[in-house]
Amino acid sequence: xxxxxxxxxxxxxxxxxxxxxxxxxxxxxxxxxxxxxxxxxxxxxxxxxxxxxxxxxxxxxxxxxxxxxxxxxxxxxxxxxxxxxxxxxxxxxxxxxxxxxxxxxxxxxxxxxxxxxxxxxxxxxxxxxxxxxxxxxxxxxxxxxxxxxxxxxxxxxxxxxxxxxxxxxxxxxxxxxxxxxxxxxxxxxxxxx
Amino acid sequence: xxxxxxxxxxxxxxxxxxxxxxxxxxxxxxxxxxxxxxxxxxxxxxxxxxxxxxxxxxxxxxxxxxxxxxxxxxxxxxxxxxxxxxxxxxxxxxxxxxxxxxxxxxxxxxxxxxxxxxxxxxxxxxxxxxxxxxxxxxxxxxxxxxxxxxxxxxxxxxxxxxxxxxxxxxxxxxxxxxxxxxxxxxxxxxxxxxxxxxxxxxxxxxxxxxxxxxxxxxxxxxxxxxxxxxxxxxxxxxxxxxxxxxxxxxxxxxxxxxxxxxxxxxxxxxxxxxx
Numbered sequence: 027x028x029x030x031x032x033x034x035x036x037x038x039x040x041x042x043x044x045x046x047x048x049x050x051x052x053x054x055x056x057x058x059x060x061x062x063x064x065x066x067x068x069x070x071x072x073x074x075x076x077x078x079x080x081x082x083x084x085x086x087x088x089x090x091x092x093x094x095x096x097x098x099x100x101x102x103x104x105x106x107x108x109x110x111x112x113x114x115x116x117x118x119x120x121x122x123x124x125x126x127x128x129x130x131x132x133x134x135x136x137x138x139x140x141x142x143x144x145x146x147x148x149x150x151x152x153x154x155x156x157x158x159x160x161x162x163x164x165x166x167x168x169x170x171x172x173x174x175x176x177x178x179x180x181x182x183x184x185x186x187x188x189x190x191x192x193x194x195x196x197x198x199x200x201x202x203x204x205x206x207x208x209x210x211x212x213x214x215x216x217x218x219x
Numbered sequence: 220x221x222x223x224x225x226x227x228x229x230x231x232x233x234x235x236x237x238x239x240x241x242x243x244x245x246x247x248x249x250x251x252x253x254x255x256x257x258x259x260x261x262x263x264x265x266x267x268x269x270x271x272x273x274x275x276x277x278x279x280x281x282x283x284x285x286x287x288x289x290x291x292x293x294x295x296x297x298x299x300x301x302x303x304x305x306x307x308x309x310x311x312x313x314x315x316x317x318x319x320x321x322x323x324x325x326x327x328x329x330x331x332x333x334x335x336x337x338x339x340x341x342x343x344x345x346x347x348x349x350x351x352x353x354x355x356x357x358x359x360x361x362x363x364x365x366x367x368x369x370x371x372x373x374x375x376x377x378x379x380x381x382x383x384x385x386x387x388x389x390x391x392x393x394x395x396x397x398x399x400x401x402x403x404x405x406x407x408x409x410x411x412x413x414x415x416x417x418x419x420x421x422x423x424x425x426x427x428x429x430x431x432x433x434x435x436x437x438x439x440x441x442x443x444x445x446x447x448x449x450x451x452x453x454x455x456x457x458x459x460x461x462x463x464x465x466x467x468x469x470x471x472x473x474x475x476x477x478x479x480x481x482x483x484x485x486x487x488x489x490x491x492x493x494x
Contacts, residue, residue: 068383070299070465071484089466090437091444103466105298106437109250118437118466119251122293124221136221137250160221 028215030057031094031110031142032208033165035131035158036151037064039181043151043201048081048099050205055083056216057147057208059099060108062134064127064153067105074101088116102129110138125157135161139168146170147211149204150195153185163193173197173204220261223253228268232256235272240282244289246443252289259288286358291438292329295373296336297380298433299465302485304384306429307340310460310487314428317458321350324427324454326435328354331365331403332377333431338407339393343385352411353424362415366408368400426456434464441470448474455490462487 036044040063065073077085077099087103094100094114102108107119108129124130131150135158138146148165150158152175166172174195177183189195199207224232229252233245244252260271263281275282297303314321325333334354341347356362369377374394381390394401430451436444448469451461461469461478463486469475478488 068300068380070301087466089468090464091441091468091470106466107251109248111248111250117248117250118464119248119291120294120434120437120464121251121254121291132221140222164222 028056028096029114029142030145030147030211030215031138032057032059032147032149033062033135033138034059034149034151035062035135035153035161035185036175037127037153037155037157037182037185039152039154042181043175045077045080046201047205047208048077048085051082051208051212053082054217055209055212056096057212058094058096060094060110060134060138061085061099061101062108062129062131062158063101064129064131064155064157065104067128070104073104077101088118090116090118092116102134104129107133109133110141112141114141125155127155127157131158132161136164139165139170142170144169147173147208149173149175150186150189151175151201152180152182154182155184156188158185159188159192162189162195166193166195171196173199173207175204176200220257221254223250223255223257224260224268226253229253229256232268232272235276239276242286246440246446248438248440251291251438255289255291259285262288283359287360287364290327290329290358290361291434292361294330294332294434295380296332296339296377297384298332299485300380300383302462302465302482302487303336303340305482305485305487306337306462307344307384310429310462310481311340311344311346314460315344315346315349318428319349321346321429322424322427322456323350323352323429323431324424325352325354325431326423326451327432328356328365329361333433334365334411335393335403335407337431338411339381341410342407343388347410350410353414354411355414355416357416359415362413365413366403366405368397368402369394371396371399371401374401423450423454425454427454428456428459429462430455430459431462433462434467436463436467445471445474452477452490457490457492459490460487461490 074085074087085099109117111117146165148162172195174186174189177186237243378390394403481487481489
């Protein structure tokens with residue numbers, strides 16, 4: 027069970043939710059988290075640092091070929107796609123934008139789904155385009171657990187509505203429910219006797 | 220299409236290409252390679268990896284187009300302006316004081332972006348005459364396309380990157396607009412020699428002072444990264460610089476020992492003395 031991974035995708039309106047999630051996750055949170063958020067392509071520094079200040083665990087932008095480690099929170103770097111490769115390491119790419127986005131949430135989710143299969147927990151948050159909808163569908167196809175932030179709570183609901191339109195997520199959650207779910211599953215995997 | 224072709228198809232394709240064209244893609248980073256191939260299949264209006272194999276085996280032009288598709292050419296001029304600024308402010312002035320002629324090599328070019336970027340920097344430093352640039356392409360279609368002009372949208376991006384590199388400069392002096400495309404001034408290329416390398420073994424330049432090889436290593440697995448870095452290291456003169464992408468690293472310790480980090484954030488390395 028200790029090979030789960032959490033993927034979180036979002037764009038417009040997701041920053042405050044991500045900040046809330048990272049603020050509330052405890053230091054003993056072990057499941058690796060990969061954040062794929064649409065961000066300004068020319069602003070390379072500051073984002074991971076800003077999130078790190080809120081988080082009990084380190085938030086890092088992976089370098090190409092970095093191994094995915096427990097207890098770490100990764101954020102897709104500006105202006106690169108972030109793939110997850112077989113053997114559970116990251117691979118970066120400067121291929122064309124997908125859904126007008128680089129990083130594209132679909133790229134990260136689809137590649138993670140093919141590697142981690144049923145061990146993916148995929149989460150789609152607030153956002154202004156449909157990137158991520160196909161990705162979370164593939165997470166579900168491969169047996170992963172899927173959560174979409176409640177469109178009524180999203181600041182911009184295009185992304186969550188697009189996802190719900192093409193797949194049936196396991197849960198439609200508020201940000202508080204997402205946090206509770208994550209803490210529970212982490213405790214169940216790592217700390218239950 | 221996002222999934223890419225299957226691992227089995229990728230294996231079959233790379234084996235056939237290696238056998239027929241002596242080009243080895245088997246150590247490419249598989250996620251992006253499998254995706255690139257499926258993009259090529261769809262662009263060529265084909266239906267499967269098998270139909271692609273049949274096509275490239277029977278048509279050299281299609282194989283060249285295939286090389287173009289699997290080579291990622293979606294970069295931009297002055298990508299990561301602060302990195303180029305470091306090259307301009309620190310690396311080139313140092314090289315200029317140390318050597319008669321600054322030899323610069325851009326292996327495996329997939330576009331003109333980095334060529335024009337370094338050419339503009341050299342021009343602004345007054346070092347065009349004092350330097351010589353070798354740009355190597357792996358595909359004829361990429362080579363013949365690199366100076367055919369940039370779409371306006373791409374030009375705007377290049378321009379905004381440039382303004383972060385040099386806020387007082389005027390990027391528009393480096394091109395003219397014709398037929399909705401920005402044609403870069405040909406005088407930027409006076410010290411550039413363009414070459415096509417296709418088949419191994421390549422004959423590489425030697426005594427190079429600066430290798431610009433940005434966002435190429437990410438498309439290789441660690442085995443191929445090691446091979447390519449060995450080759451680049453052999454081409455670099457003592458004290459020469461290796462400039463890679465901002466998220467790339469020299470991972471292998473064997474390779475690492477040849478280099479000193481001069482700017483970690485911008486991934487600029489210096490070859491330490493040979494022997």
